[in-house]
Amino acid sequence: KNCLKKLVCQRQTIGGLVRLAFPWVLWHIWKARNKLCFEQVQSSALEIITKAREEATIWLNLQGLLPECLKPSPIGPGDTITWLRPQGSFLKCNIGSSWAAPSSVSGASWIIRNTRGKVLFHSRRSFSGVVSKAHASLLALSWASTAVQDLKLKDIVFEFSSQEAANALNNPVEFPSYYYMCYDVFKNIYSVPKSSLSLVSDTCNQAAAAIADSVTRDHLVQSYVAAGGPRWLSDLLIREASTC
Incomplete structure (x- = not known):
């Protein structure tokens, strides 16, 4: 946790998850750099940030470190008693x-x-x-x-x-x-x-x-x-x- 704290951006004007995800952003930038050097494959900024946010959300949630406002809803039983068709494009x-x-x-x-x-x-x-x-x-x-x-x-x-x-x-x-x-x-x-x-x-x-x-x-x-x-x-x- 001490290592994580040192790497977390402290600037409060930046969103909570973005600040907490800083170590994962660095890691995926490094991976993208290696991919470009050794495989000649270039990753977009959006791809790097998206993967970093996803992995940060999962790890922080598992550790109980995700801010309450960012936590996914608990997995609980629904109210329906029969199978229902999905809606829209789902x-x-x-x-x-x-x-x-x-x-x-x-x-x-x-x-x-x-x-x-x-x-x-x-x-x-x-x-x-x-x-x-x-x-x-x-x-x-x-x-x-x-x-x-x-x-x-x-x-x-x-x-x-x-x-x-x-x-x-x-x-x-x-x-x-x-x-x-x-x-x-x-x-x-x-x-x-x-x-x-x-x-x-x-x-x-x-x-x-x-x-x-x-x-x-x-x-x-x-x-x-x-x-x-x-x-x-x-x-x-x-x-x-x-x-x-």
Whole structure:
């Protein structure tokens, strides 16, 4: 903290986050300089500042050092009890997870739908060596948000239904074994333009949960990504697409 304090700009006329982000600005300027020297790739000033602000926000939030006015809203349960279609230009990515304690295997899934409730993509995979429900859920969140980045998507509403993962994300310092996993989740979510992350009730996340459950219940451990939704969930997906 003493080192951080020395590097923080003290000029009060500069915005709080900008002052706190000063070490990250220096770091990304140095990285941009090296990239130009060794790869002949020039980074824009906007790109440097944006990346610095994103990483500073994540780290300071995890350390509990972010000013109250700049802190993201806590991840809490919503009021809805059924899946709702996203609005405007947004897509909705529901993320599911399951965990089998005896085998230490977990299932993870994500399913992306548009404003008409049409499934664009879905995916499933398994993880081994998983020690808890929170571990399983954080793995699923990190993997799913990385997949969305790989698909070059934006305007994403991420939803999940694990209270255990929400507890860790809201208070990462109190969950030291999951600290870096929380960092990865926040970093991935922030990297998707115009994204948000929300905890929802189990009834709002049925499709993703069912796909994840198929890993631990039916031992379907093969990973895949597919366009559209799984046929065996067609009734549920049609019913949810009809909701307002």
